[in-house]
Amino acid sequence: MFIETETTPNPATLKFLPGEIVMASGTREFTSPEAAAASPLAEALFALGDVTGVLYGRDFIAVTIAPGAEWAPLKPQVLALLLDHFVAQAPLFTSAGADFSVPGEADDDTNYxxxxxxxxxxxxxxxxxxxxxxxxxxxxxxxxxxxxxxxxxxxxxxxxxxxxxxxxxxxxxxxxxxxxxxxxxxxxxxxxx
Incomplete structure (x- = not known):
């Protein structure tokens, strides 16, 4: 398996493309280790220490690191976690984490x-x-x-x-x-x- 990496306009965020569907519909964002507990993969990414955000899209995972952190030492670790996850065909969410009402809106239900x-x-x-x-x-x-x-x-x-x-x-x-x-x-x- 090969995972592509793309830069984004945000220098703190890299986009990882595993070459398969990540989420069939919607998006899911995690902005804290506590929120990441709903997904074993997001939880593992936050456990790396410098990760401050994870976004699952249709065919990508965007990972954001803390201000002052460097991608050079972290990128191989992120790639290894993603590779292990997709090769093992592990579930993206825990059973409780998969239960959210509107795709992409799990962490914030503010409506104006x-x-x-x-x-x-x-x-x-x-x-x-x-x-x-x-x-x-x-x-x-x-x-x-x-x-x-x-x-x-x-x-x-x-x-x-x-x-x-x-x-x-x-x-x-x-x-x-x-x-x-x-x-x-x-x-x-x-x-x-």
């Missing part, structure tokens, strides 16, 4: 609310995020989760390589906000949730 009168607008926004935004950020080892639309403001949660990335504000404001405003005139702003 949608006005029922805006249902058509919200559907347009969600469709654009699903078809145009999420695939693009997944290429960079991240994900963006819709959190709500209220009074012209779209609230999005950035995960994986997108969370804490130096270019995340530009991505939100110049990329996603411009796209949404172009197709959905009711959108006035996009904010990180």
């Amino acid at each position: 609310g949608d006005d029922p009168a805006d249902a058509d607008i919200v559907e347009q926004i969600k469709d654009l995020i699903e078809t145009r935004v999420r695939p693009a950020v997944a290429n960079d080892g991240g994900d963006i989760i819709y959190r709500g639309f209220r009074e012209g403001v779209v609230y999005l949660k950035m995960q994986g390589a997108c969370s804490g990335c130096p270019s995340s504000t530009a991505t939100l404001k110049h990329g996603i906000e411009s796209l949404l405003k172009h197709y959905v005139p009711e959108v006035s702003e996009v904010r990180a949730a």
Whole structure:
């Protein structure tokens, strides 16, 4: 088995591609060792010491390290854990860890609310995020989760390589906000949730 590695716009995050499906749908992010207890693989990655985030995507695992940590000594350790996991065909989650209600939203259920009168607008926004935004950020080892639309403001949660990335504000404001405003005139702003 060969696991490819790709850099991301966030220098603290590397994207690992095992050449097979990691999660059939959605994403799952772990931002602490306590949350990682739901997944033996995430727990092992956090046990390396300098790992501060793990994101499972469809065909990748994005791993984020602490500020000041270096990838050079850590990358071979991460690759060894991933290789062992996939060769053994070990489960991604414990039985309790697999039980979460909405893919990609297990760690934070904050919702900024949608006005029922805006249902058509919200559907347009969600469709654009699903078809145009999420695939693009997944290429960079991240994900963006819709959190709500209220009074012209779209609230999005950035995960994986997108969370804490130096270019995340530009991505939100110049990329996603411009796209949404172009197709959905009711959108006035996009904010990180």
